[in-house]
Amino acid sequence: MIELFKTILYEPLLNLLVVFYNYIPGHDLGIAIIALTVVIKLVLFPFSQKGIKAQKALQDIQPKLEVIKKKYAHDKEKQTQAIMNFYKENKVNPFSSCLPLLIQLPILIAVFQVFRKN
Numbered sequence: 001m002i003e004l005f006k007t008i009l010y011e012p013l014l015n016l017l018v019v020f021y022n023y024i025p026g027h028d029l030g031i032a033i034i035a036l037t038v039v040i041k042l043v044l045f046p047f048s049q050k051g052i053k054a055q056k057a058l059q060d061i062q063p064k065l066e067v068i069k070k071k072y073a074h075d076k077e078k079q080t081q082a083i084m085n086f087y088k089e090n091k092v093n094p095f096s097s098c099l100p101l102l103i104q105l106p107i108l109i110a111v112f113q114v115f116r117k118n
Helices: 004-025 027-071 075-091 100-115
Strands: none
Touching: 004 027, 027 075, 027 100, 075 100
8 A cells, every 4th residue: 555655646746856856947946846836736726626616515505504404403313314305406415525635635645755755
């Protein structure tokens, strides 16, 4: 598992940092780090945008969810069922904003490892 992480994420990021360092005039490591950060943000942008849209959708339906919670405050089972039905009707997945973060986390850990070990 660790070897797979190193092969897929750590080594390409390290190599990209070295390439930036070698091709940037003046061999400035700070600018190479900034360039690597910009590339990573561009790669992760679609995932971030999906997460933001999902959070916005959840925020937009929050007042309606509060009405459901008040309506079924006495019965938690009915409340949960009504909320799940509401999510299905509005085609909103409450966990969809977490998925992009789970995709980004290994990449960010690999970047941290690149800076920590080198």
